Amino acid sequence: MDDFIFQNPTRIYFGKSHEANIGRIAAQFGKNVLLHYGGQSAERSGLLPLIRKELSEAGLHFFELGGVQPNPRLSLVYKGIELSKINHIDLVLAVGGGSAIDSSKAIAAGTLYNGDVWDFYTGKAFPEKALPVGTVLTIPAAGSESSPGSVITKEEGQLKRSVNADCLFPRFSVLNPERCFTLPPSQIANGATDIMCHLMERYFTNSRPVEFTDRLIEGTLRTVIASAPRVLANPASYDDWAELMWAGTIAHNNLLDTGREGDWASHDIEHEL
Structure with a gap:
């Protein structure tokens, strides 16, 4: 770490x-x-x-x-x-x-x-x-x-x-x-994708060992994967939105960066495009 x-x-x-x-x-x-x-x-x-x-x-x-x-x-x-x-x-x-x-x-x-x-x-x-x-x-x-x-x-x-x-x-x-209840499906999908990118760009690292933050990132990613389809199916589901909303904050508040180097090439490429 x-x-x-x-x-x-x-x-x-x-x-x-x-x-x-x-x-x-x-x-x-x-x-x-x-x-x-x-x-x-x-x-x-x-x-x-x-x-x-x-x-x-x-x-x-x-x-x-x-x-x-x-x-x-x-x-x-x-x-x-x-x-x-x-x-x-x-x-x-x-x-x-x-x-x-x-x-x-x-x-x-x-x-x-x-x-x-x-x-x-x-x-x-x-x-x-x-x-x-x-x-x-x-x-x-x-x-x-x-x-x-x-x-x-x-x-x-x-x-x-x-x-x-x-x-x-x-x-x-x-x-x-x-x-978030009135967000259109496209924005829900785009938002979930952005959150997942933040997680994966932190997950792929040359820093070792980082088992603790590995597990934090994996758990947050699992939450996004589970909750995003549920809010798409039921946009008025408070509990599912709560999971997705909090996951989005945790994914990018620097907690999951601790002790590890991220790979932000995807965001850098997007900025240029």
Whole structure:
């Protein structure tokens, strides 16, 4: 087993009721919140109206930036940074999946940086500090709700790049399996595939012996293999979604990296393609 240092500072609120406390949770970080999300699914489901209500009742000022796309765009990150600086944002609150969360992390780091946030994704600079980020997860897949990573695409040149830094760990993440009930089958399948990739890219390693984390990865992979078909067959199964959602978080929160070297060639190839 290789030497390692492990710490995951993300507080997880898992279950059916925590969105109703999002105002109280967010208020711990200040008065001004940037609410960052994608399209209209969170609006139609009633999640965004609920979050707006809870933030307002907690006496928080919130500013909204929607429009996050899969493979989040640098141009929207720039808009978020500008909004955050103008409105003295204290917390960036992502509502959605990995794209909204990764975009929020980029905004959080870029707001406190005097240069171009893209510097972090090219290796020109390293993020040492960022605004607090919180998440309300609606799509289990990327694991960004409890990881230090962010992936952003620069439209010019179609460059997809990543950065990992401790300051990018979300301070908290709200995970309610009920919020997954309306996901279409394609997103369920894509999410399960992403989770399995995170597990297998950790599993295949030159580090030996790593029996303990081998068993952890195998158990998580078995859970995904078992629960994904069940949620496809019954999208309103809370218990099956709970298994899949928690597996997605554990698969990418760095716990399963401990003491071993991973093989991330598949993700690197995907970024280029």
